[in-house]
Amino acid sequence: MPELPEAETIARGLRAPVEGGTITGVSVLHADLVEMGPAALVRGITGAIIEAVGRRGKxxxxxxEGGDHLVVNLGMSGRLLWRPAHDPSPPPSHPGVVFRLRPAAQTPNPRAAPEGELVxxxxxxxxxxxLLTQGAYRTWSRSLxxxxLSRGFTARRLALELARSRTPLRSWLLDQGKVAGVGNIYASEACHVARLHPALPASExxxxxxxxxxxxxxxVLAEAVEGGxxxxxxxxxxxxxxxAYQHSLRVYGREGEPCPRCGRPVRRIVFSNRSAFYCPRCQPELPNDG
DNA sequence: AGTGTATCCTGCAGGC
DNA sequence: TGCCTGCAGGATACAC
Structure with missing residues (x-):
């Protein structure tokens, strides 16, 4: 999934319909999706007002309201879909949890305001x-x-952290404790733009x-956010x-196609059981190669 | 410390 | 058409 740009796009798209709204009901169709169990979730959020929609990493x-945070990790195939009341489009095929919301905008008769659903x-x-309390949320956030895209992420800090690990660069980038929000697609894309081989030890x-x-x-992340x-x-x-950013990918999923910088065929390698895509000419094995 | 492997799941593409 | 295999954006636990 959803890496940082996808989570950011979803969060932005939820702000208008969801912020300020009240959760009037919750249906859990797949209990395995809810960490603390369906009953605790329903108990914990029914009646709560959603103050803000944001993102942390992916x-x-x-x-x-009150400081609790509902944290949604979308895994590989998760979606968060806003469905206004009376939406004529077909319902999602694999609903896991449905949050019914009463919107913030108050009509003259609030009881008549239609509910929408966040699926x-x-x-x-x-x-x-x-569902995390404020304290638990802070602890979790600090683990990332x-x-x-924030000002706290500096080249200097990145260099210092890279120097501490010999793990392959792509693996390093996938570690959410190092940089939050980079997944397999954008790791390959960033390595290509930086002209660094994905298997290069981080400390090199x-x-x-x-x-x-x-x-x-x-x-890469900012461009992908712009592309939705x-x-x-x-x-x-x-x-x-x-x-739309799938049309702008430089190397991910493009094995055999020409490198957009030099035209050499893009290669795919597998390590840690996952594919990495790179240009053998622009991203040589060793930093002072080629 | 780091790596490979397996696990949780479903859907889809490709080969036969 | 159908069956089988492999593969997929993530995260985690385990053995070595």
Whole structure:
């Protein structure tokens, strides 16, 4: 899934319909999606007002009145879909949890205001929904690395952290404790933009490489947010639309196609059981190769 | 510490 | 058409 740009796009699309709304009911269709169990979720959020919709890493976060946070990790195939009342479009095929909402905008007769639904949809059910108290949320958030699009994510900090690990760069980037929100697609894309081999040990990235990587991560993620995310198969925005960034991918999923920089065929390698895509010419094995 | 493997699941593409 | 295999954006636990 959904990596940072997809979670960000979903969060943005939920703000208008959801913020300020009240959760009037919850239906849990797949209990395995709810970390603390359906009963505790229903008890914990029914009647709560959603104060803000945000994102942390790849997670969509609903901040509730009173300080609790509803954290949604979309796994591989999760969607968060806003369905206005009386929406004529067909309902989601794999609903897992349905939140019924009374919108913030008060009509003259609030009881007449139609409810909408926020549907968590997830065919593979790798996603997880959890309700955290304010303190638990802070603890969880601190376990994640910096937000790559925030000011706290600096080239200097990145260089210092890279130097501490010999794990392959792609694996390092997938570690949510190092940088929050990068997944397999954008890890390959960022490595390509930075001209660093995905299997290069992190500590072998030199100072110039770390500066390029810092810029590349931010550029790729920001571009993908602008494109509304990457739809390969499952991802949709909160409105059910596909993203557009799949048309702008440089190397991910493009084995054998020409590198957009030099024209050499893109290669695919597998390590840690996952594919990485790279250009053998632009991203040589060793930092001072080629 | 880091890596490979397996696990949770379903859907889909490709080969036969 | 149908069966089988492999693969997929994530996260975690385990053995080595």
């Amino acid at each position: 997670n969509v976060v609903l901040r509730l 968590y949809h997830d065919p593979r059910r790798f996603g997880r929904i959890r 690395g910096p937000e790559p 990235v030199d100072a110039a490489g770390a500066r390029r990587l810092h810029r590349a991560i931010r550029r 995310g990457t739809t390969l198969r499952d991802y949709r925005t909160a409105q059910g639309w596909e993203g």
